[in-house]
Amino acid sequence: MAVSKNVEQITSMDADFAQWYTDVVTRAELIDYSGVKGFFVLRPYGYAIWENIQAELDRRFKETGHENVSMPLLIPESLLQKEKDHVEGFAPECAWVTLGGSEELEERLCIRPTSETLFCDHWARTVRSWRDLPRLYNQWCSVLRWEKSTRPFLRHREFLWQEGHTLHATAEEAIEETERMLDVYADVYENVLAMPVLKGLKTDKEKFAGAERTYTIECMMHDKKALQSCTSHYFGDGFARAFDITFTDKDNTLKYPFQTSWGFSTRSIGGIIMTHGDDNGLVLPPYIAPVQVIVVPVASHKPGVLDRARELCNELRRAGLRAKLDETDNSPGWKFAEHEMRGVPVRIELGPRDIEAGKCVAVRRIDGEKTDVALETAPALIREILDLSHNIMFARAKARLDENTRTAVTMGEVKKIISENGGFVKTVWCGDEACEIKMKEDAGVTSRCIPFGDERAGDVCPVCGKPASKTVVWGVAY
């Protein structure tokens, strides 16, 4: 059986995880390294994954009352500087426009690294009364951060994302929004991308520049490293004060409103790859796979085979599945390997004998399991196989997360777990940033989050030995 050249070129995960990742990303044609350092081309297959994720998120944003808008690409330096913590966090990685047409600009303009300042500027002009609140906005766009080292999907100088920005009359309402959107993200990660999540609060050290609180979703990759997968921020009224956004409340007094922002990026695609992929390549979550079912005719030169395959493909499409027929002149074996490498959740094989028997063979990407499927009921059964694939993928990833999240009481235990097993380590923490820094120096891990509603992992901080009540999950992160 001829094997696709693409498949042969994928390094095994165990041999070199980083190389495996790069191989999958390029061989599955998700990404092309562009001529501009740190910038990537999202090719059709990679972009189609993003489009499907976008649709899932956008529907949920609209169901929760959010409206899409478009803000300018460029931020005047004076605007970026209005909120001090924010500018400190972002100025070092800004790209600056200094020339427009042939004229030297009087004030240089930064390509947005994030758009809090632009939303604030707009709101300062347009919000007057409690009747104008809440503002529940979202923007789909790309942002720029001049990173030193980059990797496909995980760290780009330019990346695609959505950034939600909302403005509320009260702090309570804003905090509720921050948490609501984290739950929307968790819903998409778990029920769409089959990625179990760890939700929690970031420590002050790891907070977003300018935020009072940053909520995060952390996922565990195949190599047991953490991927910060999206974040949701509560700003209090700090930005409102810095940008002089005020509103007249129902009681006729002038107040500062409270603000949030939350973002989800193409980094999630890196997470999908490193959570579900295997040595044969990509394994795509069924609900966002650009092609959910690939129909491969076998002995397609035999009369009737191609016609029946085409008919089957159309039936699947009419049933709402993203099905495709591979009519190329490659051999069936080549096609099997190719679509496997591209992570298509279900392959259907259909040959003359299958047609005679009124069936086709459905092969699951996740484990290669073959099922005879009656042609008559194919759409419903394929849908079941997709649902089941999702469930198995989630369960596998959940088992990995659970097995590799361990509790430690002493620094010795932390170091032992990290060096022997890796994964996440849970400890209590005194709350002192110095201990957080020392944890990184001694055990090589950073705080991933203060998880929600977790039982206490001990009584004293493993670093300083002082009484501690906060539980922190530590890990090595991308």
Place this chain on the structure above:
Amino acid sequence: MAVSKNVEQITSMDADFAQWYTDVVTRAELIDYSGVKGFFVLRPYGYAIWENIQAELDRRFKETGHENVSMPLLIPESLLQKEKDHVEGFAPECAWVTLGGSEELEERLCIRPTSETLFCDHWARTVRSWRDLPRLYNQWCSVLRWEKSTRPFLRHREFLWQEGHTLHATAEEAIEETERMLDVYADVYENVLAMPVLKGLKTDKEKFAGAERTYTIECMMHDKKALQSCTSHYFGDGFARAFDITFTDKDNTLKYPFQTSWGFSTRSIGGIIMTHGDDNGLVLPPYIAPVQVIVVPVASHKPGVLDRARELCNELRRAGLRAKLDETDNSPGWKFAEHEMRGVPVRIELGPRDIEAGKCVAVRRIDGEKTDVALETAPALIREILDLSHNIMFARAKARLDENTRTAVTMGEVKKIISENGGFVKTVWCGDEACEIKMKEDAGVTSRCIPFGDERAGDVCPVCGKPASKTVVWGVAY
């Protein structure tokens, strides 16, 4: 009856068309002037119009085999310079990034004014064989052009658009594609936006920088001026040669492929406003209106009214209509004026007596005509009113285009038509650019296009008197 403040502030069209336009754009909350000169915020209502247009276009692109991708935002100067005509056209209006983080860049980077060079760069790396062709790509993004003067939707320094880029094995196929996409655009303009189109070829003078042929769609606005509404370009193999894109054809020889690009932008929203709007404000084409039906309860404090209005709104939604209930505490009169100003195609009034009679009153935005509609059959009837509104809007605009497109044989006739009536003037033209320039100097009009399949408007060029066979449509353009 209380009238909305917003409505009072709209200047009448006849008094000052430009001011009327600005009033509509801002009072209907489509746009906010941002703090950065020439950059605009698309507010929720304006962006929702764009999202609906996007959905209509994107579906058609996919049905014709196109795939979406994402290219970098920035173009290295050396890349931009590879195609000489192209760089000459765009370099004067580029915004340049010269600083990344804290480092001065070795080569300055231009924010994309259009992405031909980036697509070429990608294709030069990834296209090898006839099997890789055609490439049918599209990108949704924003682009930057450092314009001197700007106007909402019509001319921004940054604007949202889609840019299709395709690569083909033969010139014939590429030309077919260029024309196919022009037809897709025409379909959307006429059958979705209710805007009749004039299709044709641009003269060499008005061509896109680097194109062999530029096809255009020109629409006539309320003030009889032309709006170049979108374009489709055929490049021959010029870009392929400049970027060294080659492929091995079936006959095993190395060839240069042929290329197209085509773009449709938020400028179309300016076109919608100036085609359909009136002195009461916006008039939105029903198929892209963010709110197609606004339900206004009358005497809503009376028992049962609000409940029945809510029920009706939900029924309309279930039937697939974009319906909204206005539950604010404003007076019905205020609401009528407000939604009229915002261009909502159908208003439904529902009061206690209507409910008793088992009906509601539907009011068409286009002419205020009122129809009693049985509550039982409301969704189907409202849909008919929307369809009819579309047809009437198209017919009105078509009548305006036809009535104001006149034929002239001499320069005297051209000048008389333009000064007395305005609109479009059709003449023959010798093909000499000098005559095109003189036409502008003498009559103040530019060539809009060489229309398709038109009968000849005369025998000699009205400017130079030489024999002429091409027909050109002239006009004053935005």
